[in-house]
Amino acid sequence: MKKIVPMLEESAEYIRKRLGGRKAEIALVLGSGLGEFANRAESRIEIPYGEIPHFPVSTVKGHCGKLIYGMISSVPVLMMSGRFHFYEGYSMEEVSYPIRTFGMMGIRKLFLSNAAGCVNKDWKVGDLMLLKDHIKLVMDSPSREIDEEEIGPRFFDMTNTYPEKLRELAKKIAGKNGHTLREGVYMFFSGPNFETPSEINAARILGADAVGMSTVPEAIAASQMKMDVLALSLLTNMAAGIAKEPLSHREVLETGERAKDMFSSLLEGIIPVWAGL
Numbered sequence: 001m002k003k004i005v006p007m008l009e010e011s012a013e014y015i016r017k018r019l020g021g022r023k024a025e026i027a028l029v030l031g032s033g034l035g036e037f038a039n040r041a042e043s044r045i046e047i048p049y050g051e052i053p054h055f056p057v058s059t060v061k062g063h064c065g066k067l068i069y070g071m072i073s074s075v076p077v078l079m080m081s082g083r084f085h086f087y088e089g090y091s092m093e094e095v096s097y098p099i100r101t102f103g104m105m106g107i108r109k110l111f112l113s114n115a116a117g118c119v120n121k122d123w124k125v126g127d128l129m130l131l132k133d134h135i136k137l138v139m140d141s142p143s144r145e146i147d148e149e150e151i152g153p154r155f156f157d158m159t160n161t162y163p164e165k166l167r168e169l170a171k172k173i174a175g176k177n178g179h180t181l182r183e184g185v186y187m188f189f190s191g192p193n194f195e196t197p198s199e200i201n202a203a204r205i206l207g208a209d210a211v212g213m214s215t216v217p218e219a220i221a222a223s224q225m226k227m228d229v230l231a232l233s234l235l236t237n238m239a240a241g242i243a244k245e246p247l248s249h250r251e252v253l254e255t256g257e258r259a260k261d262m263f264s265s266l267l268e269g270i271i272p273v274w275a276g277l
């Protein structure tokens with residue numbers, strides 16, 4: 001069995017020092033095309049991942065690879081601008097390493113966002129979807145090989161990974177803003193290839209509304225540490241076989257650009273209420 005707690009403690013301690021002891025209420029992971037949200041934070045402190053002991057380093061275009069601490073709607077938050085993906089060659093454990101570091105720092109609230117392909121034919125590109133649950137058939141887990149008390153139980157329940165009360169809060173804010181907010185099931189695919197049309201059909205039959213290449217490993221790690229997760233997908237494209245055109249990473253980033261105001265106002269509304277829960 002691998003021991004990661006001493007490493008996590010070093011990473012957490014380094015971040016704590018860099019923040020001069022300032023505490024964050026909520027950790028946020030900003031997905032593809034959504035990283036710009038971090039610029040809205042006031043009194044920012046930035047820490048490139050490369051400077052944090054034991055952190056992996058992000059390589060994907062459109063992800064800038066740093067932790068950004070700052071105030072959003074007067075709430076101190078710690079944001080990941082750029083995340084680690086399984087398809088980049090990182091293990092599931094590496095992908096979720098930052099989340100465990102946040103857990104080690106005492107952060108109990110985690111917001112995850114991602115770009116996802118839309119499987120639900122009744123919805124459209126540019127819609128936002130709350131995750132009410134997920135499906136992962138990829139046979140690996142961030143918790144494989146890890147059995148340390150500080151991380152959580154070896155076998156842990158995932159029934160309420162995305163608590164209903166947080167989803168209700170998000171829906172209320174979206175309603176106030178006059179925005180439609182979908183709610184559905186996200187299915188994890190390892191990527192980096194997009195799925196085949198038959199895989200998308202299979203995903204739909206299994207109950208998925210969206211597909212993507214992130215979020216689930218992080219949500220599993222958070223769940224083991226008993227963190228509350230609110231997760232949001234921006235549906236950047238119709239999944240393979242639904243639209244006529246081939247999928248492209250450019251389309252993913254362009255949809256992110258168009259949706260960023262809606263995404264930002266939703267998040268700025270949710271954060272102060274969530275911080276008070």
Ligand code: HPA
Pocket residue numbers: 115116117118189194195211212213236237238239240247252
């Ligand atoms: N599939 C998987 N991941 C994605 C997609 C998709 O269609 N769009 C954005 N991320």
